[in-house]
Amino acid sequence: MAEDREILREIWEGRLPVCFTLATEEVSTPIAPDPFYLMVPRLTYFPLVTDKVRRHFVRCVVPEKHDNEMWLEFERHPLKWHYPIGLLYDLFVSNSELPWQITVHFDKYPDNKILKCPSKDVVESHLMHSLKEADALKHKNHIMALMQERDHKQLWLGLLHDRFDQFWSANRKLMEHSAEDGFRYIPFRLYVPQLTSKPFVQYLIKPVENEKKLVVEDLLQRANLNFESKGPFQVVIHGIDIPLETPLQWISEHLSYPDNFLHLCIRYSQT
Amino acid sequence: MDNNPVNEALPDAASVEDNEQNVEMPSHTDESLPALPNSAPATPKADNKTPKITVVLCPVGGAPIMRQRKWEVDSTQTIGFIASFIRKKLTLQKSDSLFFYVNQSFAPSLDQTVQNLFDCFGSDGKLILAYCRTQAWG
Numbered sequence: 001m002a003e004d005r006e007i008l009r010e011i012w013e014g015r016l017p018v019c020f021t022l023a024t025e026e027v028s029t030p031i032a033p034d035p036f037y038l039m040v041p042r043l044t045y046f047p048l049v050t051d052k053v054r055r056h057f058v059r060c061v062v063p064e065k066h067d068n069e070m071w072l073e074f075e076r077h078p079l080k081w082h083y084p085i086g087l088l089y090d091l092f093v094s095n096s097e098l099p100w101q102i103t104v105h106f107d108k109y110p111d112n113k114i115l116k117c118p119s120k121d122v123v124e125s126h127l128m129h130s131l132k133e134a135d136a137l138k139h140k141n142h143i144m145a146l147m148q149e150r151d152h153k154q155l156w157l158g159l160l161h162d163r164f165d166q167f168w169s170a171n172r173k174l175m176e177h178s179a180e181d182g183f184r185y186i187p188f189r190l191y192v193p194q195l196t197s198k199p200f201v202q203y204l205i206k207p208v209e210n211e212k213k214l215v216v217e218d219l220l221q222r223a224n225l226n227f228e229s230k231g232p233f234q235v236v237i238h239g240i241d242i243p244l245e246t247p248l249q250w251i252s253e254h255l256s257y258p259d260n261f262l263h264l265c266i267r268y269s270q271t
Numbered sequence: 272m273d274n275n276p277v278n279e280a281l282p283d284a285a286s287v288e289d290n291e292q293n294v295e296m297p298s299h300t301d302e303s304l305p306a307l308p309n310s311a312p313a314t315p316k317a318d319n320k321t322p323k324i325t326v327v328l329c330p331v332g333g334a335p336i337m338r339q340r341k342w343e344v345d346s347t348q349t350i351g352f353i354a355s356f357i358r359k360k361l362t363l364q365k366s367d368s369l370f371f372y373v374n375q376s377f378a379p380s381l382d383q384t385v386q387n388l389f390d391c392f393g394s395d396g397k398l399i400l401a402y403c404r405t406q407a408w409g
Contacts, residue, residue, distance in 0.1 A: 082380060115381055132377035141376040198347060202387040
């Protein structure tokens, strides 16, 4: 168990270097502002780490737009703030280029493509409801419902302030399960933009069936998608290529994002 | 799932409709379940290729009711689509808040699809979505 706890910490400490640049058409000063570099935790959400980015760039856009909500773009994809940063990277950056080049906008918020995020409270609410959904799958929502408000706050503040111990003091309760059966269902989302028009697919899968431990390959089989049709592929989470024989219960306990979901991306090798 | 206590608080008309539907589900809704290509009379948006999912919209916390509770919705549609549909039906202002809950516990994200929610939280061939004007379950 000791070494497995190390894995939790390694995952928590995953960082991505990002280079933010203001969209050229929005620069209103004679000289364009310098790019802004930041190391960001993979597990968090952009609105929780980009206050400085906003302050750096907002003075270079026209005053009428100073109060606008900032949004981010990578290669014409508006980045959904309610996806964890690591997921966005695994989903969109195919050549593993670093630092990650992201364009900052204050104008023309694409609200038909991404949700609005007027404050950090919205992120907190999103995290809490994702945790409840995950808990509904794992434990019929019993644990989140019985948790005290204080524990909910530990989860949120732990993520907000990047405090591993604070987050896990509450999160370990959400990871409890009976030894032989594991969770009721595994909370996961599978991102396969190459094969489906849906942003992600989600369905019920148990960690153990007929006393057999199910693995990542079993999960893929039940998606009813022809993964091989586009050539060899990898299942990626936290930038890690996951072996298909990894047991679902283990991966759910150790590699879930703070919202308690496994966000699994399918990645095809570049041809 | 259908033992929603809220139903009792509804005006008679809605309760009657509700009872009717609970006893005998009209056959067209059965035919429209996701696995089948669908020949059901389409409601919010018609598209013969996309499978439909039966979504039951339950008002909670004093939210206004709608004459029709059961809708056939394209499985690829999102909660955001249902939200704007309800807003139109109830003529809500942009500034009015509207919340959705599944399982009486969590609020799905607006870009979540009806299909995913149905696959994980549907029961008896339908997905029950509670809606309200103020937060109901935290």
